Structures are given as structure tokens and as C-alpha cells.
Amino acid sequence: MKTSAAIKEEEIRPEDVFNEFMSLSADDALHFFDRDRFVDVPCPGCGSRDHADHFEKHSFRYLNCADCGSLYASPRPDAGELLRYYAQSRSQKFWADVMLKKTGEQRKAAILTPNLERIENLLKDLGKNPKSILDVGSANGTFLMEWKARHPDADVIGIEPGEDAARRCRESGITVFEGFVENEAGKPGAQGDMVTCFEVLEHVQEPENFAKAIFRATSPGGTAVITCLGADGFDIQLLWEQSRSVMPPYHQNFLSRKGMELLFARAGFDEVEIFTPGRLDVEIVQRALDRGTQANLSRFEKLLLSRGPETLKAFQKFLAEHALSSHVWIICQRA
Secondary structure, eight states, X not given: OOOOOOOOHHHHSOHHHHHHHHHHXXXXXXXXXXXXXXXXXXXXXXXXXXXEEEEEETTEEEEEETTTOOEEESSEEOHHHHHXXXXXXXXXXXXXXXXXXXXXXXXXXXXXXXXXHHHHXXXXXXXXXXXXXXXXXXXXXXXXXXXXHHOTTOEEXXXXXXXXXXXXXXXXXXXXXXXXXXXXXTSTTOOEEEEEEXXXXXXXXXXXXXXHHHHHHEEEEEEEEEEEEBTTSHHHHHHGGGOTTSOTTTOOEEBOHHHHHXXXXXXXXXXXXXXXXXXXXXXXXXXXXXXXXXXXXXXXXXXXXXXXXHHHHHHHHHHHHTTOSSEEEEEEEOO
16 A cells, blocks of 8 residues: 655644634533533443543543443533534634635645545455445535546545535535435435545444444445544543543544444444554644643653654554554445
8 A cells, every 4th residue: 555645733733723723612612512412422332331531621521431442522412412513613614614725735635635545545455446436424525526536437426414515516516415424324326335434433423323324325245434533542542631632522432443343343344444544643742742731651652752753753653553543444344
């Protein structure tokens, strides 16, 4: 598989803009929701209700599952409250109107193109040539349009709950089902030989219903490719509640590798493979420490992070190769 080009956190999350987004998110977490509509949930990975540890962040409580090690928010807003949040909150509007517009080209080069190439290589390794591609959370259809440009014979399909984004998909010639995948998957035409879903699992209210919907959206014999943030990643494990990725109410689910395998197997998939091609874990930790983040580092961790760029580059490669990066790819096969 090809090695992705270098990427810097500042390219996709400019410090000044991202700080403003985080401030708005924290304020929304504290003040936006009707707390009477919060619900307790079990571990989204293994279903256990036993937790080994917990902490609070911006009034959201995060539990660390005692059985599979996943990290998740409970209690959390119900589905209606989350829908209202993504439609009306100040932080969501800022993300769409400012953050994505400012970083769109950088994200295309640093994230979209490498994702396309990685999926093409993956399909080549699997010996598959899917005719229909369904993207869950397709936004304005950027991924599907790029796929169509590279694979003109492919049918491209989106599932997107946002009214404006769904309209833009249609204007670009993409068949789109306007709604959440839990409601749209399995409808006539709402299946793909390959299903993709980028950075959605962290956000969903009921991960088990979501995973079952991904299964229904995947044609028999097809492949689903899901990316997300994971609890086993180096930066998450080191920074824990201080991590800027642990950001309510956006990111509520950080499944462990074990939790992901259990979740998607329970959804019906016959094979579940996990790998972590992440490139930013070490840099994220270094930048957090430079900002004054208080992390309880061991002597060895301090020594490791003090070493030069070649050592840290090799360590980042080790993390990626041993499924210890927080940027996770889940490859699911339906028989």
C-alpha cells in the first residue's frame, strides 16, 4: 500500500480557528441541551454497563468500559436533541461556514486524496471491483464526485441527513437518500457493493443501530469501510480527558479495537479487520504539551518525546503498524 504524504495538524486544524470552534462547542455542551432528554447508555462496543473509570468534560460524563476499554459519553442527548443540535447549534454553523471553507483545499490534499488511494489499494488487495459506491454521511458529495472522476462507470449513491448538503449532491448528479442511514439503509437503491463512512461513528447516538444500518446498506458479498477515532490511540491514551478529540457533544464514542470488532460482528458482518494508518498521534501530543496541557507522562514517555524527528517518525510508524493510532479504519465483509 502506498505511503501517504506528510501531513501537519495545523493544515487541517488551524490553531486560531480551531480554538474558536472548541470554545463554541464547550458553550453548546454546557447550555444547548435539554438535560431531561439525556439517556443512559451501555458501552457502545461490547454492551457492558461496568466501567473502570470516568471523568467529566464540559458537563458530559465519559465512562471507560471495564470489559473492552471503550470510552463513551453517558448519559447523552437522545436522538431528537442531537438532530436539533446539528441543525441549530452555533458550533455546527461555525464548522460548516468557517472551518471547512478555510481548510477545504488542505483537507482534500491531506485527507480525501489519501483516502481514495487507500481504498483503491484495499480493493485491489481484496480482488474486488465494486460497481456501486454508497457513502454514508456524504455531505455535499465531494468524495463521491472524486470517486466518479476516477471510476466513470461506477454508480455513486449518498445517504445524507442535511437538507442543503443533500440538495448539492443532487445538483452534482449523485443519487442521494435524504435522512439518517438508520432510516434509509435497505430501501430500494440504498445499497452499495462498497459502503464508505468517514468520521461518523464518533457522533452517533446509538452505535449498534448505526452498525446494523451499515450492514443493511452493504450488498451481499460487499465491503464496508468505516473510519473513526478509537480509544486505543496513543494520543487519546496519553492525553485522555485533556485530549481535544474528546470533545462533547461532537465526539461521544471512542471504541477500542475489541469494541469495534464486537460491534460490527454483532451487526452481522462475517469478517471485521481493524488497522490504523494515522500520521498525527505524536504531533498531537507534542503540540498539546507545548500548549501547556497537563498530562501524567511516565519518565519513559518524556524521554521518548524528547528524542529527535527520526525517532519520533519511526515511533509514529510503529503506532500505525500495530493498530495503536487513534485514526482507525474498520473493514467489514458481508458474506
